[in-house]
Amino acid sequence: MQTMMTRGAAAGLLLALLGGCASLAPDYRQPELPVPAGFTNQVSDGYASAAKSVNELQANTLDENAWRQWFADPALQATIAKALANNRDWRIAMLNVEKARAQYGIAAADRWPTLSADGSGTHQRRPADNGGQPQVSHDYAAVVGISGFELDLFGRVRNLSDAAWRSYQASGEVERSARLSLIANVANGWYALAAEQERLKVAEATLASRRDTQKLIERRFAAGISGELELREAQTQAETAAVDVERYRTQVAQARNALQLLVGAPVEATSLPAGWQDRAVPGVPPVPGNLASDVLLARPDVREAEQRLRAADANIGAARAAFFPRITLTANAGAASSELSQLFQAGSGSWLFMPQISLPIFDGGRNQSNLDAAKADRELAVASYEKAVQTGFREVADGLAQIDGDAGQLAAQARVLAASGQALKLAQARFEKGVAGYLDVLIAQRSHYSAQLVQIALQQQQAANQIGLYKALALY
Template sequence: MSKSTLVYRGLMTSTLSIALTACINLQAPKPVIQSNIPENFTQNADQNHAGPSIAHQGYQTFFSDIRLLQVIEMSLNHNRDLRSATLNIQRAQQQYQITKNDQLPTIGANANALRQVNPSINPNHPYASYQVGLGMTAYELDFWGRVKNLKDVALNHYLATQSAQQSTQISLVSQVTQAWLDYAFAPANLKLAEQTLIAQQDSYNLNKKRFDVGIDSEVPLRQTQISVETAQNDVATYKTQVTQAQNLLNLLVGQRVPQNLLPNQAVERIRTQATFATGLTSDLLNNRPDIKAAEYQLLAAGANVGAAKARLFPTISLTGSAGYASTDLQNLFKSGGFVWSIGPSLDLPIFDWGTRKANIKISETDQMIAVADYEKAIQSAFREVNDALAAQAHIDERLGAQRRLVLATQTTYQLSSARFKAGIDNYLSVLDAQRSAYTAQQGLLTLEQSKFNNQIELYKALGGGLNQK
C-alpha cells in the first residue's frame, strides 16, 4: 500500500471522527431577563386572584350570547388577517424544513458525454468519453454548529410565527365582540336621540302656539328650534354610526353578518360567570402568545450569534461521487468501468477586513434588541391587565352614580316643564333640564358599553380567546 494512500485514509478517518464526535456549538447563552414581574396584579382583589385564570376558558364558555358566538366562529373562518397569519405559519414551517435538510448531504444523479482530442496521443482522431453516476455535493461537516444554529434560528422563527397567529386570534375575538357591542349600542343611542327629537318637537309646537297668541316672545320659540335642529343632527349622526358599526363588523368577520345574528337592542349580559379570576402573575407568561413570540425571537437571536461566530473557523465540506465511465457507450456498465471519488475541502477566509467580526457584533446587538423587546412584551402585558383591573374596580360605582344622575335630571326636567306651563319659570330652565337629562342618558349608555368592553379587555389581556371550548 502506497504512502499517499495511507495518508489519504488517515485524513478521511480523522475528518469523519471529528465530524461525529467533536462538534462544538457556539450559540450564545440566554441572557438575564430583568422584567421585574410583580407578585400580584395591582387593583386585584382576593376574589379576582382566587381560582384559575379566565384565560383558560374558551370563548365558547366565556361568552353567553349564542348569536355572538356564531359571529366569532364566522370570523375565525373568514377573517383575512387571521388567514394571512396562518399562511405565514406554513411559510415558516417550510423554511424550517429547508434549513433542517441542510444538515443532510444532497445526492444527485449526473451523466455526461465528452468529445475531445488528445494532441499527445492522436491529434487527428478525436475520441468520446461517457460517464454516469451519483454525486454528493459539498456537504458541510458542521464542526462548529453553524448549520445547527441556522436550523435553530428557523425553528424559533417558525414557533414565533405560530405564536403571532395565536395572538392575532385573541385580538380578533376581542375586536369582533367589541364591534358586535358597538352595533348593539348604536341603535340604543339612535332610539334615545329620536325620543329626544320627538320631545323637542312637541316643545317647539307648544312654544309656537304660545307665541302665536302673544303669551311669550319669540326668544323661547327660537331656543326650542335650536334644540330641535340639534336633536335632528344627533339622529342623523347615530344613523351613520349604526351603518358604520355594521360595516366594521362585516370587515372583521370577513363576510356579511346575517341580520338574525345582530343584536336589535343594547345587551344586558355577554359573559357566563359573575367573577373574574386572574390566576397567578406567572400564568400570564404562559397564557400570552405575544410574550411567547418575543421569547422565541430572543432564542433565534442567540442562535444567530452562534452561527456568526462559527464563521470565524474553517468550513470543511465533503464531496464524493460514484458511477461508471468508459470511452465506449456500449461498454459503459461493464466490469472495470466503475469509478468513485471522495474527499474533503477546506475554506478559511484569511483577509476579510473585519466582516466576520462585524457580523458577530451585529448578531449580538440583535440579541440585545430581542432582550429589550421581550422585557417590554412582559411589561406591556402586565400594564394591560392592571389597566383593565383598575377600570373594573370602580365601574359599578360609576354606573350607580350615573343611574342616580339620570333619575335626578329626568325629575328636574319634569318639574321645570310643569313650572313653565304654570307660568312660574321661563323656558330657559326647561331647556337646561332637558339637555342635562339627555346628556345623562347618553352617559349611562356609554358607561354600560364600557363595562362590557372592560370585561372583554380583561379577558384578552390575560390571554383569553385562544381556546375554542
C-alpha cells in the first residue's frame, strides 16, 4: 500500500511539473486609445436618423455576407461575390492564414511529449581471436517512450506557443482586412465604371445635339442667314464632342478591365452597371452623431496590432525563461533480446529513464540581449497599435465630414444643372427665332455640358466617400 501511495505521489508530482508551469510573460494591458473619446463631426439629420447604431452593426461582423446589407444592388452583389471567389490577392491572404495555423500547430505540439514506438535489430560479426571462430551476435529491441521532452517549469515553451497563437490570430485579421479592402475596391471600381458609362452617355447626347445645331447652321449659312464664323464654331463644337465620345469610350473599356482584374475573372454583362441615374449610391449604414472612438477597436488593422502586441508579451516571457534551468526528459520501456523469438518472453523487459538539466552560466550576454530585443519589440508593437488607432480615427473622422459635405454639394450642383439646362433651352429658342446669336447658344452648351460632368463626378465622389466610411468603420 505504501508503495502504491509513493507511486501515486510521484505521478502527481510529474503531472504538476507537466501542467503547472509558471509564465514569466508580463500581464497584458491594453494601451489607452491615443485619440479623443468621440468624433465631433455631426452628420446630417437624414443620415443619422436611422435606428441602428454602429455598435449593433459591428456585432454582425462574423456574418460573411453582412456586406450585402450595404451594397444592395443585385449586379454589384454578384460582382463582389465573384471577386471573393476569384481574386488572387484575397486567395493569397487566405493561404497565409492556413500557413500561420500550421505554424501554430507546430509550436503547440512542443507543449506535449512525443510518444513513439521503435523496433530495431542489430547484427554484427566479429573476427576470430587467436585462431578461434568468428563471432556473430544479434540484438533485438522494441521500445515505447518519449525523447527530449522539456518540462516547461518556467513557461518558455508555453509562451512560444502563445506567441505563435497570437501570430495566427493576427494573420486572421490581415485576412479580414484584405477581404474588407477587396469589397471596397470592387465597389469603387464598379461605381467608377458606372460613372464612365454615364460620362459617355452625356458625351454622346451632347454630340447628337451639337450635330443637330451644326446642321441647322449649315442650312442658315446656305440661306445667307448665318455667317461662316458661326458655321466653323458649330463644326468645332461638334468635333470636340466627338473627341470626348472617343475618349470616354476608351475610359469605359479601361474601367471595365480594371474591374475584371479586381474580380479575377471576366464579369458578365448582367453584373455590370446599366447606368448611373438608375443606380443608387451604396447603402452605407447609419452613423449616429455621437459616435464613440471605441468603435475603432473593431477594425481589423487595430485588432491585428493588438494580437502582435500580445505576441510580443509572450516572447518576453520566453526570453525571461531562458535565464532559468531547462529540464528535458527521455524515457522508454520495452523489451530486448539476442533472439528474435525470445523478444517478448519473460525476463526480456528493459527500461530507460534519463532526465537532463541545463543551467545557463555564461553565454556572453546572449540571453540578456534576447530579452532586450523582446522588450524593444513590445514597444514597437505598442507604437504600431497606437498608430493603427490614430489612422483609423482620422479615416472615420474624414469620412463623417465628407458624407455631410457631399449632400450639400450635390444639392447645390442639382440647382446648377437645372439652371444651366433651362438657360440652354432659352438660348436655343432665341437663336432659332433669330433673336440671339450663336455665341449665346455656344456658351449655354458649354455650361450645361460642364454641369453634367461635374454632377457625375460629385455622384462618384459621394459613392467613393461612403464606401470609404464603410471600410473605415470595418462593417464587413
